[in-house]
Amino acid sequence: MTALLCGGIDLGGTKIEARLFEGPEASTTELRRIPTPRQSYAAMLEALEEQIRWLAEKAERADLPIGIAVPGIIDPESGRIFAANIPATGHSVRDDLQERLGRTFPVVNDCMAFALSEARGGAGEGHGTVMGLILGTGVGGGICVDGAPSRRHGGLAVELGHIGLPASAAARHGLALRRCGCGRMGCLETAVSGTGLANIAEDMLGTRMSGEELVRQGESGVLDVWADIAGECLLTIQLMLAPDCIILGGGLSNLPDVVPRLERSLRSHALDNMKPTRLLRARHGDSSGTRGAALLARR
Ligand SMILES: [Zn+2]
CATH class of the missing domain: 3.30.420.40 (ATPase, nucleotide binding domain)
Known part of the structure; x- marks a missing residue:
């Protein structure tokens, strides 16, 4: 064989x-x-x-x-x-x-x-344009079209983590502006990644906590703010790339009810008459x- x-x-x-x-x-x-x-x-x-x-x-x-x-x-x-x-x-x-x-x-x-793994034999199987979004220590993405990685200008993947956090979202939740690992100030990653979730906890509760700790303590306020901002991130993907589905991976994709939570958030941000992109959890994990x-x- x-x-x-x-x-x-x-x-x-x-x-x-x-x-x-x-x-x-x-x-x-x-x-x-x-x-x-x-x-x-x-x-x-x-x-x-x-x-x-x-x-x-x-x-x-x-x-x-x-x-x-x-x-x-x-x-x-x-x-x-x-x-x-x-x-x-x-x-x-x-x-x-x-x-x-x-x-x-x-x-x-x-x-x-x-993204390729999920597009071929994964959660995105059967979808034409599959966006893979990793919510881990950092935030990154990839996109596959008809089961092949899309050719990207200059070799970039989908560097979504380094788009600026919307000023409206930061102001809405009173979040501090932070320097990102890339050297820029206020990237989406400083709020949407695992590190970002701990940043939000620090701003709201005065102490850094992981997703697991927040879930264990029933602290849903921080998770709601995180989901609100992650929803902005999903909207950006939909407006710019319009994939058939977005597959979630990385540590934060294992939070309980992550898909319905982010679906609600994306719906709340979506433009009028816009059908929100389908969200799915990765099948192949590690x-x-x-x-x-x-x-x-x-x-
Ligand atoms: Zn950055």
Whole structure:
């Protein structure tokens, strides 16, 4: 059974995850995680090669299709990466692996990989334009059209987290303006991500709390404000990209009742006579980055 075998690697800030997938549904059959060496690009590249060798051995196929998901902007021509959390900025992982191993490994942004995984055999299956929105430590997105990642200008995914937070929303809830990890002031990410939720808790309750803690304490006021602002974010997606559905992933997508909560919020912000985009929760959860990268390689 060698048909439809493929491998995916998710190069994250703390770990490099490799998964072997099998069958038409691309189900995980093997999984291996190793820490991401952060001291140098050379060490990181070596760790990537180690994961590639492991996948090829497990599959018993030297030419196993393997795709790689990375957290950053990838220049489509040069393959050069700009990334905050891995030591790869200015390097082309694609070209360097090709030179060392003599074959091609597609490299894709991790949010794009998430969207692709959900578009093919995930919650977005059967929809033409699928937007994947990750609400995790940060906020990011990817978009797939007819089961393929859309080609994006300059290698950007959907960098929604770094659009400005609407002034009306900040004023409505008396939220402080904060500096974002990207260096700009008042990005959406400072209110909509997991970190953003803790920021809202700090402004409203005087203490930083996670989504789980807020749920456990029955503190719905903070979650309502978060949902209100996340709804603005969803409206922006709908107005600009008009996807057939938006698939939610990342830690905050596991909050209880997250879909009906955000649906209510999106409806309250929608323009007159506008039918709100369908919201769905991701099907593939933790494996989204590796699975999407593997499907890209298998094509
Ligand atoms: Zn930002």
